[in-house]
Amino acid sequence: MDSFEIQKNSEFGRYLIATRDLQPGEYLFEDTPFAIGPKARTSCCCLECYCPVLGTASGSRCEKCSWPLCADCSKLTKLTAHKRECEVFQAAKCKFYNLPDPNVSCIQLDCITPLRVLLEREADMDRWNIEVYPMEDHRDKRFETDAWDADQQNIVGYLLGPCKLKDRGITEEIIQKVIGILEVNTFEAKTIKGYSIRCLYTKLAISSHSCIPNTTHAIHPSDNYKMHVRATTVIPKGSQLYSCYTYTLNGTMDRQQHLMEGKYFQCHCERCSDPTELRTHFSSMKCRDCLYGDVDSSNPLDAEAIWKCNKCPMEIPAESIRESLKALQNEIECTNSVEFLEFSLEEYEGILHPNHYIMISMKSALIDSYGHMKSYLLAELPDILLHRKIELCEELLSILDIFEKGMSRARALMMYELHAPIVLYARSQYDIGHLTKLEYLEQLEKARRILNESREILEWEDENVCTAKAFSLKSLKYLDSLIVNVKNCEEL
Numbered sequence: 001m002d003s004f005e006i007q008k009n010s011e012f013g014r015y016l017i018a019t020r021d022l023q024p025g026e027y028l029f030e031d032t033p034f035a036i037g038p039k040a041r042t043s044c045c046c047l048e049c050y051c052p053v054l055g056t057a058s059g060s061r062c063e064k065c066s067w068p069l070c071a072d073c074s075k076l077t078k079l080t081a082h083k084r085e086c087e088v089f090q091a092a093k094c095k096f097y098n099l100p101d102p103n104v105s106c107i108q109l110d111c112i113t114p115l116r117v118l119l120e121r122e123a124d125m126d127r128w129n130i131e132v133y134p135m136e137d138h139r140d141k142r143f144e145t146d147a148w149d150a151d152q153q154n155i156v157g158y159l160l161g162p163c164k165l166k167d168r169g170i171t172e173e174i175i176q177k178v179i180g181i182l183e184v185n186t187f188e189a190k191t192i193k194g195y196s197i198r199c200l201y202t203k204l205a206i207s208s209h210s211c212i213p214n215t216t217h218a219i220h221p222s223d224n225y226k227m228h229v230r231a232t233t234v235i236p237k238g239s240q241l242y243s244c245y246t247y248t249l250n251g252t253m254d255r256q257q258h259l260m261e262g263k264y265f266q267c268h269c270e271r272c273s274d275p276t277e278l279r280t281h282f283s284s285m286k287c288r289d290c291l292y293g294d295v296d297s298s299n300p301l302d303a304e305a306i307w308k309c310n311k312c313p314m315e316i317p318a319e320s321i322r323e324s325l326k327a328l329q330n331e332i333e334c335t336n337s338v339e340f341l342e343f344s345l346e347e348y349e350g351i352l353h354p355n356h357y358i359m360i361s362m363k364s365a366l367i368d369s370y371g372h373m374k375s376y377l378l379a380e381l382p383d384i385l386l387h388r389k390i391e392l393c394e395e396l397l398s399i400l401d402i403f404e405k406g407m408s409r410a411r412a413l414m415m416y417e418l419h420a421p422i423v424l425y426a427r428s429q430y431d432i433g434h435l436t437k438l439e440y441l442e443q444l445e446k447a448r449r450i451l452n453e454s455r456e457i458l459e460w461e462d463e464n465v466c467t468a469k470a471f472s473l474k475s476l477k478y479l480d481s482l483i484v485n486v487k488n489c490e491e492l
């Protein structure tokens with residue numbers, strides 16, 4: 001830990017400071033989760049591998065305790081994740097109640113992750129005292145919410161009463177603290193099979209939040225969900241290390257709301273304080289009066305502040321902006337078809353800035369379609385759509401260059417998406433004589449640079465969950481041999 005240290009003040013609580021200049025990609029620390037388990041308000045799932053299991057009477061169950069366990073996991077002779085709670089449920093004769101309807105969320109499972117934290121606390125009291133107990137739980141703020149009462153009944157009451165944790169010296173206060181710590185600090189992770197779970201990491205939670213983070217983390221489900229944290233950009237000595245607790249590709253209004261509701265704080269980062277979101281215009285609407293100005297919030301840190309045009313006297317109340325955005329979002333949520341997305345992008349041009357987060361989310365959906373969806377597979381795409389995919393990836397990349405600067409996974413995945421259409425488009429253009437051999441080679445070298453940068457970043461990912469990692473290595477070898485072949489062959 002020579003590269004950073006923990007400091008403390010009243011504004012940020014605990015935070016991390018670089019003790020020397022850090023370089024992009026520099027390894028900072030690893031973190032092993034204190035506990036992992038199902039997310040809150042999840043649908044019914046296996047308590048060992050988290051695959052979906054029917055919550056109704058016909059669903060597969062653990063023979064010992066009757067709680068959900070998939071058929072495969074039921075055959076295992078040694079359980080890991082479910083082991084300790086299974087013993088608690090057996091001893092207390094706590095049965096799982098079958099759900100009347102398979103589609104409702106399974107609130108009974110809300111107690112599982114807190115229970116696992118409590119059982120791990122018994123097993124490793126030192127780590128609990130040093131790393132978990134000091135974590136933020138925002139008790140005062142949570143106390144005023146409806147969720148507090150629901151948790152009090154579903155989790156605190158259930159664990160102390162039917163599960164008999166009272167006999168083990170657990171108190172209501174400890175359980176509410178655990179629930180708060182989980183709510184404020186857990187990170188979402190995916191199992192090797194792609195199911196979402198939550199993990200409680202103790203070290204990463206110390207780094208402060210920013211909507212323009214300077215660190216990145218890779219979670220390795222195949223190595224007990226170990227997390228590896230690295231710098232993404234140059235971090236000068238004395239600067240804070242930041243990770244992002246929300247989605248960088250949401251607009252300021254949504255990010256602020258998500259952080260306030262889930263993490264109980266208002267973000268004042270450089271991006272949140274700037275109405276143009278660092279000149280990206282990620283939340284800017286087009287002015288319907290003068291038709292060329294941008295309409296932005298006069299104070300993005302105040303959800304009720306008036307929105308103003310930067311070219312004419314037009315003003316719009318925040319409430320109307322929220323309503324129009326909601327209507328637009330509802331419109332695009334109904335379908336993901338390529339034709340509809342392209343049509344909507346054109347249609348919204350007069351309402352939203354081309355970089356508006358709604359436009360960017362549609363562009364991102366198109367990137368996921370072109371090259372991946374049936375009848376739009378990469379090899380089938382005509383030049384015009386290959387070109388379109390290149391254009392969309394470059395637009396997204398220019399946004400990510402600002403919000404997730406440097407060696408971030410988001411940039412790596414976008415660069416991975418970008419390299420293949422560049423190769424295919426260049427080849428096709430060369431074949432019909434629109435590119436000279438030299439220009440063709442230049443395009444191939446460009447694709448190689450992009451792919452190589454992507455590969456360097458993806459190197460840190462768990463290949464069991466990041467398919468792009470394995471493919472990027474293969475594609476790089478292919479591209480190298482293609483470049484040699486083109487260099488060696490005669491000009492057409």
Ligand SMILES: [Zn+2]
Nearest residue numbers: 046049070073
């Ligand atoms: Zn299972």
Ligand SMILES: [Zn+2]
Nearest residue numbers: 062064065086
């Ligand atoms: Zn069991």
Ligand SMILES: [Zn+2]
Nearest residue numbers: 211267269272
């Ligand atoms: Zn922010």
Ligand SMILES: [Zn+2]
Nearest residue numbers: 287290309312
């Ligand atoms: Zn205007």
